[in-house]
Amino acid sequence: MSVIVVFLAVIAGISGWWLSQQRLMSKPWLEQGAVVFPGTESGSMPAAKLGLGIFLAVVGALFALAASAYFMRMGISDWRPMPVPKILWLNTGVLALSSVALQCALVAARRQQSDTLRLGLVTSGITAICFLLGQLMAWRELVDNGYLLTGNPANSFFYLLTAMHALHIVGGLVALAVTTFTAWTVEWRTGRLRLKVELCAMYWHFLLFIWIALFVLLNGWAARFVDICRQLLT
Amino acid sequence: MVDVTHGAAIPPAEVAEVDLYHPHSWWTKYVFSQDAKVIAIQYACTALGIGLVALVLSWLMRIQLGFPDTFSFITPEAYYQFITMHGMIMVIYLLTALFLGGFGNYLIPLMVGARDMVFPYVNMLSYWVYLLAVLVLVSGFFAPGGPTGAGWTLYPPQAITGGTPGGADWGIIVMLVSLILFIIGFTMGGLNYVVTVLQARTRGMTLMRMPLTVWGIFTATVMALLAFPALFVACVMMLIDRTLGSSFFMPAIVEMGEQVPTNGGSPILFQHLFWFFGHPEVYIVALPAFGIVSDLISVHARKNIFGYRMMVWALVAIGALSFVVWAHHMYVSGMQPYFGFFFATTTLIIAVPTAIKVYNWVLTLWRGDIHLTIPMLFALAFIVTFVNGGLTGLFLGNVVVDVPLSDTMFVVAHFHMVMGIAPIMVIFGAIYHWYPKITGRMLDETLGRFHFWVSFLGAYLIFFPMHYLGLIGVPRRYAEIGDMHIFPASAHTLNAFISIMAFIVGFAQLVFLFNLIWSIRHGREAGGNPWRAASLEWQTPETPPGHGNFGKELPVVYRWAYDYNVPGAKEDFIPQNEPGSYGASREHR
Numbered sequence: 102m103s104v105i106v107v108f109l110a111v112i113a114g115i116s117g118w119w120l121s122q123q124r125l126m127s128k129p130w131l132e133q134g135a136v137v138f139p140g141t142e143s144g145s146m147p148a149a150k151l152g153l154g155i156f157l158a159v160v161g162a163l164f165a166l167a168a169s170a171y172f173m174r175m176g177i178s179d180w181r182p183m184p185v186p187k188i189l190w191l192n193t194g195v196l197a198l199s200s201v202a203l204q205c206a207l208v209a210a211r212r213q214q215s216d217t218l219r220l221g222l223v224t225s226g227i228t229a230i231c232f233l234l235g236q237l238m239a240w241r242e243l244v245d246n247g248y249l250l251t252g253n254p255a256n257s258f259f260y261l262l263t264a265m266h267a268l269h270i271v272g273g274l275v276a277l278a279v280t281t282f283t284a285w286t287v288e289w290r291t292g293r294l295r296l297k298v299e300l301c302a303m304y305w306h307f308l309l310f311i312w313i314a315l316f317v318l319l320n321g322w323a324a325r326f327v328d329i330c331r332q333l334l335t
Numbered sequence: 336m337v338d339v340t341h342g343a344a345i346p347p348a349e350v351a352e353v354d355l356y357h358p359h360s361w362w363t364k365y366v367f368s369q370d371a372k373v374i375a376i377q378y379a380c381t382a383l384g385i386g387l388v389a390l391v392l393s394w395l396m397r398i399q400l401g402f403p404d405t406f407s408f409i410t411p412e413a414y415y416q417f418i419t420m421h422g423m424i425m426v427i428y429l430l431t432a433l434f435l436g437g438f439g440n441y442l443i444p445l446m447v448g449a450r451d452m453v454f455p456y457v458n459m460l461s462y463w464v465y466l467l468a469v470l471v472l473v474s475g476f477f478a479p480g481g482p483t484g485a486g487w488t489l490y491p492p493q494a495i496t497g498g499t500p501g502g503a504d505w506g507i508i509v510m511l512v513s514l515i516l517f518i519i520g521f522t523m524g525g526l527n528y529v530v531t532v533l534q535a536r537t538r539g540m541t542l543m544r545m546p547l548t549v550w551g552i553f554t555a556t557v558m559a560l561l562a563f564p565a566l567f568v569a570c571v572m573m574l575i576d577r578t579l580g581s582s583f584f585m586p587a588i589v590e591m592g593e594q595v596p597t598n599g600g601s602p603i604l605f606q607h608l609f610w611f612f613g614h615p616e617v618y619i620v621a622l623p624a625f626g627i628v629s630d631l632i633s634v635h636a637r638k639n640i641f642g643y644r645m646m647v648w649a650l651v652a653i654g655a656l657s658f659v660v661w662a663h664h665m666y667v668s669g670m671q672p673y674f675g676f677f678f679a680t681t682t683l684i685i686a687v688p689t690a691i692k693v694y695n696w697v698l699t700l701w702r703g704d705i706h707l708t709i710p711m712l713f714a715l716a717f718i719v720t721f722v723n724g725g726l727t728g729l730f731l732g733n734v735v736v737d738v739p740l741s742d743t744m745f746v747v748a749h750f751h752m753v754m755g756i757a758p759i760m761v762i763f764g765a766i767y768h769w770y771p772k773i774t775g776r777m778l779d780e781t782l783g784r785f786h787f788w789v790s791f792l793g794a795y796l797i798f799f800p801m802h803y804l805g806l807i808g809v810p811r812r813y814a815e816i817g818d819m820h821i822f823p824a825s826a827h828t829l830n831a832f833i834s835i836m837a838f839i840v841g842f843a844q845l846v847f848l849f850n851l852i853w854s855i856r857h858g859r860e861a862g863g864n865p866w867r868a869a870s871l872e873w874q875t876p877e878t879p880p881g882h883g884n885f886g887k888e889l890p891v892v893y894r895w896a897y898d899y900n901v902p903g904a905k906e907d908f909i910p911q912n913e914p915g916s917y918g919a920s921r922e923h924r
Contacts, residue, residue: 102607109561109658116557120651123542129643129895133909134916136539136893143536148453152530155560159522163564166611170568170604174583179599250579254599257581261572 104172108165112158153300157307160269164311167262168318174254175324183255185320186242192235193316199228200309203277203302210295215284218298222281225305229274236267262315266308273304357882367463369455370882374462375440376773381462382433383848385469389424390841392417401834403815412500414814415484420475422487423510426616427517428469430758434623435521435559436465438765439528439552441773445872446549448537448890448912450883452527461527464520471513480504486812488613491584491605495577497591507577511570518563518570528556537871539892543647544911546870546896547640550647551626554654555619562615562658569608576600606668610661617754618657622650624761625692628714630896631764632696634868635711636703637907639897642695649688656685666734667741675734682732686725693722704900704907708866709783713764716791717757724753727802742812745805748798756794763790763847770851771865775878776858782850786843793840800829869908870896 124141144151174180206221240260248256280297317323358364368374396417399409409417440458444451452458475482484500485493485507497503501510532545532553545553572583576597584605585597633640640646662670662678696718705711727749731737740746763786770778809816809826816822816830864873876886890912898909903917 102611105565105611106659112561113655120542125543125644125647127541127543127644129541129543130639130897132544133894133898134914136891138541141541141543142538143534143540146534148530148534151534152454152526155526155529156522159526159560159564162561163567166565166568166608170572170583170608173604173607174601177599177601179582250575251581251596254582257575257583261575265571 102169102173104169105162105165108161112162147296149296149300150303153303157304160307160311164262164265164314167258167265168314168323171258171262171318172324172327174258177254179253180255181253182321183243183248183253183259185316186239188235188239188242189316189319192232192239193312195228195235196232196309196312199225199232200302200305202228203298203305207295207298207302210298219281219284222277222284222298225301226274226277226281229270229277229305233267233270236263239263259319262319266312266315269308269311273301273308276304277301367459369451369459371440371444371452371455371458372773372880372884374458375437377462378432378436378440378465381466381469382429382437385424385473386429386433387848388473389421389429390844392421392424394838394841396421397834397837399814401831403817409814411814412484413481415486415812416482416500416506418812419484419486419489419510420472420482424472425755426487426620427514428472430620430754430762431521431559431616432465432517433762434620434758435528435552435556436462436524438548438623438627438769439556440524441769442548442872443528443531443552444535445772445875445880445884446546446870446896447532447535447540448871448885448892449531449535450885450889453530453535454527457523458527461520461524464516464523468513468516468520471509471516475501475506475509475513478505478509480506483507483510485510488606488609489573490609491573491576491600491602492586492588495573495585496588496595508574511574511577514570515567515574518567521563522560525556525560528552529560537889537892540871540911543644544892544895546626547629547643547646547650548623548626550650551622551624551629554650555622558615558622558654558657559619562612562619565608565612569605569612572608573605603665603668606665607661610664611658613664614661615654615657618653620754620758622654624717624758625650627761627765628696628717629692629699630870631710631714631761631768632699632703632718633897633899634768634866635708635714636700636705637899638699638703639895639899640695641698641701642691643895643897645691646695649691652688653685656681656688660685663732663737666737679732679734683729686729689725693718693725708767709778709780709787710764710768710866712784712787712791713760713767716787717760717764720752720760720794721757724749724751724757728753740805742810743805744801744809744811747811748801748805751798751801756798760791763787766851768866769872770854771861771878772872772875773879774855774858775861776854776856777861777865778854778858779850782846786847786850789843790840790847793836793843796836797833797840800833804829867906867908869894869898869910871911874910874912 122140124138202221202225204221206218206225209215209217209221240263243256243259248259250257250260276297280294280301283294283297358368358370363369365373368377395409396414398405399414440452443449478501480501480503482501483489483494483506485495485502489507489510493499493502494507495502499507501507532549536542536545572581575581576583576585580596582597582600584602585595585600586602587598588595629640629646660678660681662674663682666675727745731740731746731749767778767783770776804826805811807822807826809822816826861878863875863878866873871890871892872880874890875881875884891914892911893914894909894911896911898904898911900907901909901917909917
């Protein structure tokens with residue numbers, strides 16, 4: 102359970118830092134009549150952006166817990182590590198490309214360049230779909246080589262984690278489709294569209310980060326890293 | 336004093352972010368409504384409805400325990416199904432949903448001075464997914480083989496093997512799917528509650544001026560958002576184990592003389608995931624109760640809450656600590672002694688912030704102008720009950736005491752006191768307190784007092800004897816203890832007595848239900864602020880609050896929510912949105 106505890110410690114650190122800015126030491130019973138306290142009013146950040154940030158923390162907790170379970174299950178003797186298909190390297194590259202495209206779209210939205218914006222959104226969507234197809238091919242390859250879901254807990258975890266990640270990408274694709282649609286129909290200069298692109302980019306970068314973490318985990322590098330740390334400590 | 340601006344010339348704040356949604360038809364106004372107040376009532380009604388099912392299940396269990404084998408349909412299998420469904424409904428579908436979905440939705444926007452939740456559409460979806468989860472849960476009763484009888488903790492491997500009711504049938508699948516849906520629905524709602532508190536507070540409403548109710552619900556929601564994913568992962572993995580035959584949790588076992596295809600899985604892994612959710616869940620239910628009780632006793636004792644800052648810090652501290660105590664539910668599963676020591680220590684440390692809260696409640700009452708209204712009675716009952724349950728928690732938090740007591744009725748008594756009766760007392764108190772705001776009418780006083788005394792005394796007559804049963808070794812989870820010589824005859828008499836009390840207390844709840852419905856039409860007119868309370872929800876121009884809560888302009892907040900009996904003030908309370916300061920020195924408070 103160490104992964105989730107570390108993850109929550111980070112969350113607690115961020116929340117603690119933020120709370121420390123909120124005049125937690127103030128004595129509200131002495132402050133009657135006062136109205137304006139600089140820095141402690143409701144935030145100016147768009148609610149949707151904050152909402153997405155918190156949602157990503159929840160998603161992060163979900164994957165951290167799955168990783169915790171992975172490590173705990175790994176310690177039991179019937180675990181047989183599974184070779185990771187080579188195509189995952191390509192998929193990682195494609196997903197990174199998708200993230201980069203979306204970042205370009207965001208920059209274009211800020212600079213009000215409609216063509217680049219639309220190009221970026223479409224490229225990002227297409228590459229994300231390519232990533233999903235690539236993941237399917239990886240599954241096919243594994244099934245063809247006899248690594249079925251029930252064969253070994255390592256296999257089960259591989260399918261579970263990649264499926265969880267893929268489902269999150271699918272959900273993101275829905276939002277991206279709506280955003281792309283907006284970029285063509287509605288007046289594309291509005292701040293609303295820029296916010297939408299920004300939210301999509303945030304989500305995409307986060308899922309890329311999650312994927313890289315999963316990739317490290319599934320390749321066994323994470324376990325090796327933990328071993329090295331443990332040796333250093335003992 | 337800090338650098339602040341005084342005076343009444345502050346323009347009211349319009350929070351631009353919230354696009355107020357306007358209903359166009361009866362359907363969008365009352366059914367598919369995006370108004371947090373309507374959603375709150377929908378949540379509350381659904382939760383209370385499913386809670387009635389849990390009440391009936393508890394009666395059936397008590398019939399079996401008090402008067403074994405009276406009815407032939409209560410087989411041991413059925414008894415397990417009743418236990419499981421009763422526990423799951425009460426903990427998740429009633430308490431969590433009612434505190435966060437019900438009170439959270441109703442009170443957060445009103446108390447922080449917002450027009451609505453920040454994402455009204457997502458909020459509506461949250462309710463409908465919750466309703467779907469409840470319907471899926473109920474469908475378990477009609478599934479072949481009935482609902483699951485795995486116990487509310489759903490421990491594998493027994494949860495998904497043939498020997499347990501619903502294990503090899505649909506019961507467990509239905510339960511897992513329902514939980515997954517519940518978590519999805521809750522996450523939608525939870526994001527709303529958190530972001531509304533952070534981004535939609537009205538002008539002047541700093542975090543340290545929020546009523547403790549909002550603090551409690553806010554902290555609990557943050558915890559729930561981080562804890563429910565653990566249950567989600569556990570449910571998904573168990574669902575795959577059950578349907579596809581993987582071995583996340585399933586060890587190699589022989590069932591009916593045959594080796595099942597799974598092997599090597601770790602039931603302990605499930606327990607870790609489950610309790611990583613399960614322990615914070617206790618506080619997800621308790622923290623809103625703490626917050627609400629603080630407000631109730633302050634209003635009804637006409638006194639500012641004692642140690643407001645400490646109360647806030649304690650809430651946050653309890654929330655953080657509750658994530659590092661989960662393994663105290665697993666002492667009997669076996670663990671490395673150092674871990675046991677660590678978790679016993681963190682468990683006992685939680686008693687410190689909790690005790691701070693209890694002291695502060697008592698000190699709020701000290702020399703207060705205590706009005707023994709029904710909400711106040713329930714709040715007092717909560718404090719007593721929570722202390723009682725908390726004290727037995729100190730016993731069970733120690734590994735050496737927990738191990739012999741863990742499988743006895745003592746545990747049942749402990750957690751019903753601390754997590755059943757105590758929060759439910761708060762729910763009742765809160766309903767009696769805010770019902771006038773929700774409907775514009777008071778609940779009937781006589782029926783209310785009857786309801787209180789029967790519920791409060793009855794609950795003690797049910798659960799106090801259970802401690803004793805536990806100490807003499809009566810095991811929990813047994814459909815009947817039979818004529819074993821180790822139990823004196825008094826154990827059987829006591830069981831019958833507990834059952835009779837359970838029926839009486841249950842019927843008192845029907846009186847409450849009648850009161851709820853009858854008073855909508857026939858209750859005494861309440862007016863806008865019958866309790867003369869200071870917080871914002873009582874200052875709305877209309878009662879019940881109209882769409883958008885506050886009329887044309889949002890209120891501006893000039894003070895905290897606990898200005899009662901301020902020297903020099905015209906009345907014995909000063910609304911949060913009243914400008915100006917009152918002369919007398921307040922440094923002594």
